[in-house]
Amino acid sequence: MGVSSDRRRSLASCGPVIAVIILLVIGIAVALLVQDYQAVSAAGRQRTEALAKIAAAHVQQTLSAIEVSMQVLDRPPESLDDATAGPGETVEQVLARVIRIMPALSNMQVLDAAGVPAISAYPVADQSSNAAFNYHRGHAGDSIRLDWEGPLAPSLLISRRISRRDGSFAGVIQGTLDPHYFDTFFAALGGDTVSLRLAHGAALVTYPPEPAAPTAQFMASETLRGLPLQIDVGLSRAAVLAPWESKRNVGVALAASLILLLLGGVVATRRHTEQAVALAALEAKSRVEAAARSRADELSRRKSDFVSQMSHELRTPLNAIIGFSEVIKSASFGPVGQPKYQEYADDIHYSAQHLLSVINNILDLSKVEAGKWHMAEDEVALADLFDSLQRLAAERASRENVRLTFQSAANQTIIRGDKRTLLQIMLNLTINAIKFAGPDRQVDLDVRALQDGGLAISVADHGDGMTADELEKAMKPFDAPSQGLNRKKQDTGLGLPLAAAFAELHGGKVELESVPGLGTTARLILPAVRVQVAPRAQTLH
The missing domain is CATH 3.30.565.10 (Histidine kinase-like ATPase, C-terminal domain)
Known part of the structure; x- marks a missing residue:
């Protein structure tokens, strides 16, 4: 008993020193991991922002090229019916050349000053009520305009004003751009998720088309200059932080190893004392459980004995009720005076049978549980x-x-x-x-x-x-x-x-x-x- 007390006092005196050493090791490891985490996170954010700028620049460049291509009809002759854009080249030929040069465009149209399609790749009604047409008719600027055709037709309508040589309004050149034109570029960009959306939030195209379950990401957004478009790029935090997590795991393993070495000696010393205490507790628990099982077995036996004793007391009157109601129900000694009595006899007979079935089930279940079946x-x-x-x-x-x-x-x-x-x-x-x-x-x-x-x-x-x-x-x-x-x-x-x-x-x-x-x-x-x-x-x- 005295030896055990000395060991406990020795362990108690070593405890504070070991605790300080462990805390020091943990503190150094945590500081290094936090510093490295901040550096890796900053690099992930920078990469995400760079990818967003690259994607925005590509989309901006594509739209700028479209704007330049639409300038081929700038300063047209007075009439678009027989207009030519250059020597020996009709407007239709120019539009065909524009489509070949800019495969992103489709459904090219030229509307005259009244909004009537002068040249169109497909039959189109009067466009004088078109929002883009009305905008260009009222604004003398030469920049392109983007209009979203809605969720059911997610293409972008790109239009530009055509001005006469005196600067007056001559019409509108317009075409549609399928946002999925950028799918190939977005796939090669290197981001986990890339989306092109309108400034008000409606998504035009998203890569991948069917993204996996949402995960934590580094996100960066870039707004296109002068256009109501925005690029969102996301990188998986798990992928970016994977190298840091490997370092973290190694650091944690090293710190844990050192801590285990420090604690190993103490644990080995304490084990003998704890085993003695645990053995005493186990013996006490076994005695308590044995007493509890004995009481449970006694209660189960008493319950089974009670149920068995009640079997005769319950079944005898029920059998009488069932037998007499069966006699009345079958009219064994003559017909029953009132039909209602016949109905009551049926109910009594059925209810008594049901009650007897319940009692039999209880008795049978008790026998099975008691192992007496x-x-x-x-x-x-x-x-x-x-x-x-x-x-x-x-x-x-x-x-x-x-x-x-x-x-x-x-x-x-x-x-x-x-x-x-x-x-x-x-x-x-x-x-x-x-x-x-x-x-x-x-x-x-x-x-x-x-x-x-x-x-x-x-x-x-x-x-x-x-x-x-x-x-x-x-x-x-x-x-x-x-x-x-x-x-x-x-x-x-x-x-x-x-x-x-x-x-x-x-x-x-x-x-x-x-x-x-x-x-x-x-x-x-x-x-x-x-x-x-x-x-x-x-x-x-």
Whole structure:
């Protein structure tokens, strides 16, 4: 005990020194990494700005070349009908030459002073109400004008005023520019994202056309001189900072190694003391857990004993109620005086049967949980199982106005197991499907062979279905997935958990699949050791 105390005091005295050394190492590493990060980030921003300037200069140069090309019709003769731009060359020939020189332009037109197309590559109506035409008619400047034709036609309309020799308005030359003309240049630029947009924000073209999920980027914007256009260029921060991150990882590894070396000796020394303390705590925890398990086992045993003792007290009066109501319902001793009494007798009989079913489920589930359920192994014909199921479920299906359909296996298919338990599994799945299918619906029972030789028996309703959260709750006892609906359907939430417990006793399982609005499918999966003859599907009534 004294040695342990001395070791703890020695560790306590070394603690402050080790802490100072560790903090010093971390501080130096962080300072170097921050300095390098700032330098790499500044270089990334500079590169982004340079790419934005290059892209803006290219677009500016292209538009300037278009503006120069449109000057071929400057100072035309008085009439555009028979005008020529040079010796032996018509205006149409000049426009064709402009299009060849500037492939970015298309749909070239020349409008006269009245807005009537004098020369056009395609039929066009009167353009006197055109915004570009009206602008040039009212402004004597020679610069080009850009107009966006809208999201449905994202081309740019480029127009320029044609002036007579005396400076008066002679018309307008115009053409369209597809912004995707710049796709090749943007792809070769070297930026992760490049976009050409109007000054008010509408994007004309973006590279790549379908960008990946948004990531952090260095962004730079450049506005074209004298034009309502803007270039945005982005570089991935992850790509730019990748070299720094490599240095960071190396620095962190070195710092961590040094810190580990400093701490290694202390940790090794403390380990013996901590192991003793941990062992004592573990022993105490084991004692507490053992006591808790013992109390839980005792409570479970008492619960099972209580449920077993209540079995006779509950079932005896219920059997009497069911028997007497059956006598009244079937009028065994003569007709019932009032039809309403007959209806009441039906309700009493149905309610008593339902209550007895709930009590049986509770008792059976308690036995399974307590490990007291005994199975009578036998060979059960699948056809017999389905016949019994159809007889037992027919009344409930008729009462709910639900139609049952069976897709069964050949009669020679044999399942090895407890017949009562297997029938109870299928009856619980079928009754549950009938309850939640809704009136005038259909419940389908289907059998399929599995590749591993096992067997899958499915029960599918076509009701409202369940969400993933409701599916999880449906497999828990007394935890119904939809309280309002289950209360209306008189469901305690025991049918599916009990079916799953019985399936596990056979080495199988119960699976649920559901789509809200389309219905739910419950599937009993039995292993190959339980199937003696492989099924062959055939349709039964």
